[in-house]
Every structure is written in structure tokens, then in C-alpha cells.
Amino acid sequence: MAVTVKVMRRPEPGRSSYLRAALRGMGLTFKHLVNPNKVTLEYPEEQPDLSPRWRGTHRMEVHADGRPKCVACGLCPTVCPANCIRLVGGEDDQGNRYPVVYEVDEFRCIFCGMCQEVCPVEAIHVGVHFENAEYTRSRFVYDLDRLMDQQHPTTRLWDPSDRKSE
Amino acid sequence: MAESSPAETVTLTIDGRQVTVPRGTTLLQAAERVGTRVPHYCYHPGLSAPAMCRLCLVEIEKAPKLVPSCITQAADGQVVHTQSEEPLAMRRGVLEFYLQNHPLDCPICDQSGECKLQDYAHAEGRVHGRGREPKRVFGRDDFGGDVVFYGDRCVMCTRCVRFMNEIEQDPRLTVVERGDRSIIDTFFEEGLEGTHYHGNIVDICPVGALLSKDFLFKQRAWDLDHTPSVCPGCSQGCNIELHTRDNLVQRLRPRVNLDVNGHWMCDHGRLDYEWINRGDRVEVPLVGDGREARATGWRAALTSLLERLDGAGPVRAVVSPRLANEDLGAVRALVDALGGGEIVYRSRRAPAEVPLKGFPKLARRRDLEPNVNAARLLGMERVGGDDGTGGLAPFAAHGGVLIVAGDELADQPPDFGERARLYVYLGQHPTAAASRAHFVLPITNFAEQEGSFTNHEHRVQRFWPALEPPGAARPGWLVLGALLAERAGEAAPTRAEVAFERIGAFEGLTYERVGTGGAPIGEDRALPAEAAGGRA
Amino acid sequence: MAYPYASDREVRVISEYFGDPEARTLDGAKRRGRYKGLEKALSMSPDDVVEVVKASGLRGRGGAGFPTGLKWSFMPKNYDRPHYLCCNADESEPGTFKDRELMRWDPHQLIEACLLASYAIRARHAYIYCRGEFFETNQVLAKAVEEAYADGIIGADVMGSGHEIDVTVHVGAGAYICGEETGLMNSLEGRRGEPRTKPPFPAAAGVFGMPTTVNNVETLCAAPHIVAHGAEWYRQWGSEKSPGTKLFCVSGHVNKPGNYELALGFPLIELIEDVCGGMRDGNALKAVIPGGSSVAIMDADEARRCALDYEGVAACGSMLGCASVIVMDETTDIVKQVRRMAAFYAHESCGQCTPCREGTSWVTKILRRIEEGRGTEEDLDTLIELTTQMVGTTICVLSDSVAPPVQSSISKFRDEYLALIRRGERVGAA
């Protein structure tokens, strides 16, 4: 197969001017200076508008009486590709299955959202949230209480029948 | 199954493949021979078949309607289809009926992952259910013993009822009511307490209706690793599987071996596994002077032990019948190499056997340790009482070489072995009686090593490692084998197989011959079964 | 004379003394010719008796229509093991009330028949499995058996022939499924009345594990007459394949419901219009169930051209069953009646086989939903598919019995179902 090579002509010294290109660049700069549809935000005074399908850190849904909705079925640790969920199931005083330990290591998490997708009782969710600064690494292992305290909105899963999902 | 001579066979075609089976074989078993598993609930190879689950229906050419393959005997020239359109459609229909009232609570059901209804519905069921009607509700019932009953999940296969009737022969379970109100129950408040094999109904329940209280909500079935093993609960040597996770034994399940335990095991053995998971383990070799011990490595410990072995005086040893054949053989070899001496073991004995009436080969034996027969075979003597204590007075005050292997010496005082010139303690757990030991060497238990046990009828059965040993703990045969080999200047056994073959008492047997099902020692070598006893 | 009404178009063989209290006593029965057939039978060999019954073409009157003589001939022809005769008097098919009348008006006919059949199949013990609800019938029967014992008809020496035959009246406790022969045997053994798988067939291993024959009351009652008068005499009625007479239990919307003994092959429409005095209140005929609740429903057209024998009813897409004719007039709510029948099967299912246990109650729930106006058109397809899945997949035929009424009613009276569904939709929309 013959290789075609595009030959670019090198501007001859002294015969080319960069003025036009410089002006074009400045034009772009000034255009954005006055563009009403600007993309920079004055964070944190202004908050970004996240997609409803944004997948951030987790939260656990709770029942009205404050119990976690999780039934400790073990599907999320099974499906988790990053192996970041630790779950120990147990029996509560009413004989129901509940999570004795539920921990998500948000550092290991790859935010694929499969835990939310697989959850049969819609307990664990990834959230529309991105502010996760902490002073220690260990604070990134979210335990059950912390997961239940999260208040951010939950991610809307992609619906195959509604491809654009908007 | 009817007894038949090999000459009495029939040849038939199942799913296009020809197969020859003994006369009296059912179609379901014949189909398994050609590699087809016909779905079934009520049929269980260890029980009678009432043919009521209607899931194993297959088509026989020229038969007017589908037949239940679990009770239909194979006949010459039959052409059977298990996967043709008609039986598949029929099974799809039957499965739909099963799901009509079955709660879809798989997330909280312990059976999830090993549930036959899940499997069959996934393999052959309808993609979408049509049930719109409310499901009937029975709720949860405590059957006593180790069993809890979730009535909603029951598929009425009655395996549990038949197990209690035919095998346990203590018919405490029955079907009450009829039609779609029918449910398994006991006689009102009477439970399963006092029966000794009821754990098996949890195993044979194809769905999550009967669950073990011990295992309830503990682990998910798909997370467990299964390792073939032998039950250490008594000298019966039931074939079991260790179900493990997180380096802990989570539960025991029987493994089929028609020569030893059939499909069953007793509750005593089933629930006695916590000792395997004990956390207080010796993890590194300790070398001491009788007062103070310090941790060291294996090489240093064994080198130092080798130097002190000779000339330390007469040898006496205490072993535990929970050790494997290989370990006991290594102790025997060491004692013999040091000029011979008395080896004793202590074992717990139950007042009576607990036989399984419907399967007489199986009983919870009087000896509550798995390997007393190997110990006796190797010329070791039983001392102490039926609770496994006492009888060690001459050993506590022994002045020569004292070897303790496996026995925890829980009943012995801290000054045990004080007078010994060399006191070697090979064990799993730190114990007060080992505080004067010159060498404390960590060894593994049966779940952490490969090895074999010799059961009450002198059948050698192998087990496989299921857990990671803690720290530097090593199998007893490996430790003692290295010591002996070093002393004799020969090659040390590095595999349990080699250690086993070096034991004279098992001559003629190899791991290959023992296999997964076990093999008996030659008749001439076996001791009479009731020669047990010994000094108290 | 059929009870409670009589008709001159009847052929009264086994129902001759209905409504005649004197026939109940032993003397009265003897005066009316009872025990003549038995006497004759005892003078023949058992195999000859079987041959006569075989030649008469008598078919089982309990529903299946299996040739009786053939059934008897399956029994082993020796005395090494005890043989048993079970008389199936557990009459509980909805629409059927013939056995009760046979037993309470003419108990000695049944006793004679049991003895004769026991002799023919070499049984030494006959059990009459009588329905538990029939308290008064049981009393009448028990008294008749006692009288027969006292007279030496039953016992160690049956009518001086040297044969030993015992008869025991066994009382059931309320389960439709015990009318199924293997269910009956289990119940007689003191077990749950769950049908057994066949094989082994009852003639090989029946009640108490011994060879057993199970016959319906009406079938047995015909036998002494056949033996007394000969097979040809019995064949004068009915057709070649369905000879003899049959009790027709007519119930529902007719003026004179009751038991009528007619020659097989009698036209159904004449039974309704003539024998039973026509439709009640002069209403128009809407549907007929010709053989008890487990057969297909006929619409009026089919009923008009139907002849009542095994083949004739089959030609009209149904089954003669136990000849329980349930007549429905134009005011009938078919969906409700079908739901009622399905509920009956759901209540009476023994619960062994899954398709029956779950299917019967599921079908009932769907039908009830439709009846309450919460159904959809897809429910009708679901019903047909579900009932199809229930046929031929179970140990006994109770599950199969649900399909004909449901399927035939949907195909023949679909409009009624749709009307209920649409009404429900309108109500739901409003």
C-alpha cells in the first residue's frame, strides 16, 4: 500500500506575517469576554449545574422510622468491580435482614453506579455531588451512619427506553 | 433402586444419545448418564419419589402423555426427549405455577444463589411473569432445633417430611391442610428438638423455606468457597464440604458418599465448627528455657531442637486424635527414632451411639474425635476419662523428653512438664500447660492442611486445605518430617502424600487410591472395633 | 320410580324402588327380587360372572366410563393374597346426587351388588366408602348391612355357598378427591386422601397393598340385574358401545329436577322439555353441563342435538361423565357459575401436584377479578393458557377437570366475559 504524504509548504522567512493569526486569536478572546454564555463559574458562590446522571459519592436511603432501606442482600459487593463495598449482614430484633456493617471506600470507588443499578430495594445510590474534601484518607471510608446522613440528590439511572434520558 | 446384576441392562435413547443402564434405573438417572439434568424438586436420590412436583416430565415417543421421569423406569428401545418442545413448554408452565405464590424476596433469602427455583426459572422459565394476584402469606415459623421455616417460600416438595419419615424415622413433620392452603408443619408446639439429624432437611430443601438458624443471614451462598473435607465430629468420618469465607468456616454441608454417610450428616458434627475459627493461635515458633519464651523462625527453632533431642532421656508423647494420619505417623516415627517410648491420646466419648435409622451405615459414633482409630493403629494408647481429661499424671512429671502434639492440655496445670529435660509442645493454641515448654511449635488444624483421617471402620479418607494457616503455622507432618529428615540426613517430605506413604500402618494405600471417596485399610491390618478402652 | 318425580319415559332397572320405604327392609327387598342375581352368580364360577358383565358392555358410571367387566378381569385369579372391593360411594361431583338415592332407597341392591362383585373378583372384604356428610344414608346402609349379616347373607357363609365375604361401611370425612380411586384407597387406609401415582394400578397393589377393584355405586348396582337377566337383556337399551340404562341427575333451572333412569342415547332436549317438565318459569335454555362440573359446557344449540350416551355427548364436544345434567336458563350468570366451579376445585385440590395446587386457586382469583369488573381481555388468554398447562401434568385428573368448564365457557360465552370486563373498564374510567 502506497503511503501518501501530505507535503506542507514551510512559510518562507520574511514572507510570512503572524499578525493575522494573532489578531484572530485576540478576536476569540474578546468574543468570549463579552459572550453571555460564559462557561466559567464563580465557585463556590455559584454552584455548577450537574447532570441528573452525574455519579458522585454514595448515599443510603432510609425508611421513615430511620432504619436503612438496605436488606443486606449482598448484591452490591458482588457486582462492585472495584471491590470497595464491605457488607456484613445480620438479623435485627424483628427477624429482618439488615446491614450490621456497610462501608464504601470512596477512594477505591470508580463511580460506575452498578451498586445503585443492582440494588433490589433501591437503598444504595450514587449521588449528584462532587465536593469530597477531607483531611484524612480514612474519612473517605463512609460507614453506614455517614451514608444515611448524606442529603444530596441521587443519580438518575440511564433508562434504555429513553436513550437521551433528558 | 432395585438390585440388579450387570447383565440385566436396558438400552434406550435419550435426547438422541444412546445409553445402557441397569434395569430398574429411572429415566431421570439415565438422563444424568448422558449429561442431561432434568429439573426436579420432590425427587431426591436418598428418598422415595412421590412424583408430585411435576417438574421432571419428559416425553417418551409413542406414550400418550408426558411421564414423570423420576419414577418411570427405563425400558429397552425407549426414545426419550427431555428437551423437546412439549416437555419444555410443560415445565415452563409448571414453573410459572411455582412462581405464582412464591415471594420474590431473593435479596433477603439465604438460599439465594443455591436455590433450585432460581436456577430452573432462569434456565427454563418464562421471561415475564403473568401473576397479578396477591400472593398467599404464611409467615415464618420456628421449627425448633436449628431450623426456621419460611412458609411463603415452600414449594411443597415434601422432601423434609419424607426425610423425617424415612431416614430419621421420627415423623415430626407433616403436610397440614390441603390444596393451596397446605403447608409443612409440626404437631402444634412440638418442634424438632431432640432429633439428631434434622439439619439435613435444610440441605435438601430446594428453596429457602427451611433455613439453618446458625447460618441465618450470615453469608451469601455465592460468596462461599467449598472445600471437600471430612467431619471431625466423631469417628464416623462423614464426608463434608467446608464452606468458608474470610478465612473462616461458615458452615458444614454433607458431601455424598454412599459408603459412609450417604447424603447426610448429624447435627452434632454440623454445628460443631466454631473451634476451627478460634482466634487465639500460636503463630510463630517459640523457644524458651522453661520460664521465658521468645519468638524465632522455623530454621532456628528446628536447628536448636535437633541439637537438644539426643541424650535427653526416655521419650513420652501425648497426641490428640484430632490430628491427621500423617501427623500421628510423624509423631510415631519421631518417638521410634528416639528409641521408642509410650504414646498416649485422650479422647472424648459419648455415652451412646446415635444411629440414623433410615441409613444404618451412619451413626454419631461414641468416639467424638475423628482419628482415634489411626492412633490405635499406630500403637498409641487411650488414657483419661470419657470427657477427654485426666490420665496424664505420669506425663506431667516425666523427666525425659516430653512431646505433646495437638492436645491442648486444657485441664493441666501450668507446671505441666516442669521436670522434663526437653518439653516440645506442638499445638494450635497457647495454653497454660505449655508455659514450661522448651519449644512451642505452631501447627495447623485439619481445615488448614491436607491430610487424611481413619474412620471407625478403618476407612482412610482425605481432606483438603480450606483456610490459610495463621502466621507461620505449618502442618505437623511437615514440621516433624523436616526434623526427622534432618536428623537422618535424608529428604524431607514436602507433600502430605509422601508423608502418608511413609507410614507403615497404611502400607499399600496411596492418596491416589484413597481419592475423594476414601478407601479401607486391608482387613488384616484393621483392629477389632471394640478393642477401645485403655487406662483411665 | 325416580325420586322425587316420576316419568313414564323412564326405564327403571336400578331405580325401581325409589320412594318406596319398604324396599329398605330386608324382607321388603327380598320380596322385590333382591339377592336373586347373587344367588345365580354364586352358582356360576367367578370367571363366568366376569364374562357376563363383560358381555353386557357395562361401563363405569363414575365418570370415566371404563368397561367394568374388563376392570374385574384384571384382578389376579387366585386367593393367595387378600383381594378387596371398594365401592366408591363418595359422591361429591357437583350436580351428582344419584348414589345417595340408590343407597337410601335400595340399600340391599348395593349390598347384593357388592357381594356379587366381591365373589367375581375373589375378594373377601368389600368396603363401601360412603361420603361422610350422608349421615342418614349411612344409617340406612349400616342397618341394611346388619340385617344382611343377621340373615346370613353376608358373613362366613354367603347365602349358604361356603364363600366368606365381609362388608364394611366406611365413612369418609369430607374430601372430593377421595372420590378418585387411588385417593379413596389412601383415605381408606387412614392417610391423607391424596391420589397415588399409577402404576402400580389398583388391580396389582391397591388398598393395603393388595389387589383392589374400585367401582362406583351405580355401576355395581347394575351388575346383579345383568347376572340375573343376562347380558343380552341389558343390551336391549342404549347403543352398541354404550349399552344399558343410566341414572341422569337433572338439576338447575328445570321444573322437575331429580334422578331419571333412562336408556343411554336418550335425547337431551327431550329430557329437559318432556321428562323434567320444561324450563322453570318458561325461560329459554342457555347452557347445559351434561356430566357434572368437570366437563365442557354446551350451549343451547349443542344441547338440542345431543344424545345422551358416551359417544353422543363426546360428539358435541363434551363428556357424559357421571351424567349430571345441570341446566341453566337465560338468567344465568355464566362467569359467576364458572368461578364457583373453579373455586370448588381450588378448595378440593389435595395440594400434591403444583399445577393443580397453584393453578386452581390462580384461575379462581382471575375469574373473581373478572367477575368484580377488574379484568382485562388478556386475562381470558391467560385463563386458556393456564388451564391448558394444567391438563395432563398431574397425578390425578382433578387438575384436568378445571380446563373444560373454563375453556368452553370462554369460547362459547366470550361476550359475557367481555361485557363484565368492559363494564369494569367504564367504571374504572369514571
Place this chain on the structure above:
Amino acid sequence: MSGSVPYRNPGWAGNTGEFQLSEAQVRGDDFVGTRPLAGGHASGSASYPYMLEEKRPDAPLFEGPYQDRLDKILTRYPDKRAALLPVLNLAQEVRGHVSPETMDRVAELLELPRAYVRGVTTFYTMYNKRPVGRFLIQVCTNISCNLCGADDVMEAFLRYANTEPGETSAEGDFTVVEAECLAGCGFPTCVQINSRYYENVQPLDVPKICERLRARGR
């Protein structure tokens, strides 16, 4: 629902149709007369049980004449298990229902497992698993009776007894249940009250029947 033939004398299946018979002639003398508690000949001893009006849940089982009857029953079957149904019948005749204690006693008597006896007892509908009223009213609502208005009869009984289906009325007199076909299809609606069939019952007859029942023994 009135046809050309008059429906006379509801309450028992006597003069329906074209026969002029007394109740005793229709039902048999034994049924309307007294009956031996010990049963007669062994062959029929299993068929004597009644549902008595007087229900004595604590009465001793199998004593006196009942012991005789039990012995007779046991002679008629090759094994003890087969006598289970008749024996439970006897127990229910005495006590009115089959309680756990009764099952236990019967199991002991017949050398059967207790759970097995419970399984058998619950299989059959005629064994009352809990106490019933003085009169157990079973209304057939199956197809033949239903065509002729059995639902209305059921309704009438419930209204009269002021109770729910399957429940016992407040004063303990009536327990009204829906029954499956009682094989009285030619005499709709068929109602069984304790041991006795009441046939051709119309809703209008219900108060009369109930009052007559209530008057007995009070």
C-alpha cells in the same frame, strides 16, 4: 323462582315432588329415632357418628359405649392406621371438634405419629379444627344450588345468626359456613345442619328453621 309444581314443606326432603311420605319414611326410622351409642354390628359401627347438638370439648374419649364402638371398628381393618378416620369421627361426635389434645390421644391410641394425625385431620373438611356452635349450618353454594339462589340462602342464614361466614354467632348457637356440593342438587338449596339435610330451602324459610332449632333444648 316459583314453577308450575309447588315446593312444599321446606326444611326436610319429604314431600317434594310427587310422593306423599312422612319424614321417617324418607330418612329411615333409625335416623329420626334413637340410635345405639355403641353402634350395632361391627360392619356399620364406623357409620354411626352424628354431629351432636351438645358439644362437650372436655368429655372423656372412648369410654362406655364408645369404647365398645371403638373396639368394633378396630376389628374391621387389617391395620390400626385404617381406623383413623372412623376414630376421629367418634372423637368429634363426643367433643364437637378435634382439638390438639384429641389428636394426641387418638395418635397414642392408634400408635401413629402425632404430626401424622394432624396432617390427616386437617386434610378433611368434616373435622372441625376449632369449636363450632350448637348448630353447624353448612349451606351448599355450589353450582346447582347456586343456580337456584343459594347465595341468598347463605345471606339469610348469616343475617339471622348475625355472624360472618365460618364464625359462630354471639350466643354460641349457630356457626354458618359455605359448603361444597352436598349431593342434594335436585333439592336446591341444600343445607346441612349438624347431621341433618334440609332441602329445598328458600331464603324465606330460614328464620322458621332457625327458630325451630333454637327452640329445641332451650
